[in-house]
Amino acid sequence: MAKNKNKGKPRNYALDSGVYRFSASKMFHKKAIHKFLKKTVAKKPADKKPVFVEKKIKGDKNGGTRMVRVKKLTNNVPTMDVKTCILHTKRKSVFSKHSRKLRPSLTPGVVAIILAGVHKGKRVVALKQLETGLLLITGPLKLNGCPLRRINQRYLLATKTSINVSGVKVPETINDKYFARVKSDNKVKKDGNIFENKKEDYKPSEQRKADRASVDKQVLEAIKKHPQGAALKSYFKAGFGLNKGEYPHKMIF
Amino acid sequence: MAPKSGRLYAKGVFTGFKRGLRNQHENTALLKVDGCAGQEDARWYIGKRCVYVYKAKNKTSVPNSKEKSQLRCIWGKVTRPHGNAGSVRAKFRRNLPPQAMGCRVRIMLYPSRI
Numbered sequence: 368m369a370k371n372k373n374k375g376k377p378r379n380y381a382l383d384s385g386v387y388r389f390s391a392s393k394m395f396h397k398k399a400i401h402k403f404l405k406k407t408v409a410k411k412p413a414d415k416k417p418v419f420v421e422k423k424i425k426g427d428k429n430g431g432t433r434m435v436r437v438k439k440l441t442n443n444v445p446t447m448d449v450k451t452c453i454l455h456t457k458r459k460s461v462f463s464k465h466s467r468k469l470r471p472s473l474t475p476g477v478v479a480i481i482l483a484g485v486h487k488g489k490r491v492v493a494l495k496q497l498e499t500g501l502l503l504i505t506g507p508l509k510l511n512g513c514p515l516r517r518i519n520q521r522y523l524l525a526t527k528t529s530i531n532v533s534g535v536k537v538p539e540t541i542n543d544k545y546f547a548r549v550k551s552d553n554k555v556k557k558d559g560n561i562f563e564n565k566k567e568d569y570k571p572s573e574q575r576k577a578d579r580a581s582v583d584k585q586v587l588e589a590i591k592k593h594p595q596g597a598a599l600k601s602y603f604k605a606g607f608g609l610n611k612g613e614y615p616h617k618m619i620f
Numbered sequence: 621m622a623p624k625s626g627r628l629y630a631k632g633v634f635t636g637f638k639r640g641l642r643n644q645h646e647n648t649a650l651l652k653v654d655g656c657a658g659q660e661d662a663r664w665y666i667g668k669r670c671v672y673v674y675k676a677k678n679k680t681s682v683p684n685s686k687e688k689s690q691l692r693c694i695w696g697k698v699t700r701p702h703g704n705a706g707s708v709r710a711k712f713r714r715n716l717p718p719q720a721m722g723c724r725v726r727i728m729l730y731p732s733r734i
Binding site: 487 | 626627628629630653654655656661662664665728729730731732733734
């Protein structure tokens with residue numbers, strides 16, 4: 368090779384205006400950078416991502432699967448903003464999640480007066496609070512004709528008298544579903560039976576009678592054990608009523 | 621079984637509508653409750669439902685009964701005490717008729733707070 372006369376001198380220099388004499392591409396050739404570059408590996412063909420994905424859906428008559436896009440289209444805008452959607456669902460208070468409160472005066476075993484309904488005026492025994500917040504009460508049936516029943520706390524006037532019902536075991540099966548109204552299975556026939564009044568009088572089922580009998584038996588025993596058991600029996604039999612000179616705001620029940 | 625029970629409501633009288641000297645507001649009725657002497661007594665009755673029961677010439681249907689009767693009623697609610705002498709304010713679903721002034725209004729014992 369010929370002697371490099373330019374050894375020591377810079378290859379690139381600035382002109383008076385500040386711009387450099389040789390461009391990047393010229394410098395590439397001057398410095399012979401092609402000799403020092405590593406060879407790049409050929410690009411592998413990119414893994415083809417599927418555009419559609421098969422997803423399973425519920426429902427018998429829906430075909431079982433749907434082809435859903437992996438990447439949503441830009442014009443696929445939801446009708447409702449997701450954030451507001453969640454806000455709405457959080458604000459809704461579902462009945463099943465309501466907190467149930469119980470008045471401190473209505474503990475199990477308390478004798479209460481029913482203020483409204485078919486059994487108004489009767490003195491009954493409060494047994495426990497059910498999941499929906501309603502109270503389970505019983506007459507007992509033999510004493511005042513009030514069966515095992517659900518009632519709202521607001522229609523009960525708690526008295527100071529209470530019976531020790533810790534020994535009374537109410538079966539677990541007696542809950543709100545047990546008392547739910549039975550829907551008639553009669554399907555409307557098109558022969559004109561729609562216009563017939565098919566209201567049947569309520570008759571307690573055998574299950575109800577059996578449960579009622581077993582619970583009442585235990586309650587009656589608890590009443591017997593009470594120090595004033597005999598008086599309590601006639602107390603239950605009598606109804607409650609206000610008389611002349613009796614003002615509820617002055618009474619202690 | 622149990623004999624028919626007695627009265628399950630407090631007796632009250634409809635004394636008039638809420639009013640200033642020269643103007644009256646018929647949407648709120650004033651009730652004087654028997655035996656209720658002061659504001660503290662009156663507070664017991666807040667929230668209790670009240671009924672004005674009256675008779676009319678024509679028979680109208682009764683809920684849960686096939687027989688029609690001449691008895692009619694206007695339901696309402698005790699809202700707050702009125703004054704210092706045991707009166708109470710009540711709002712009825714429809715305003716009470718003025719001929720009810722001086723007549724009996726029943727104040728039920730429910731919704732119970734005891």
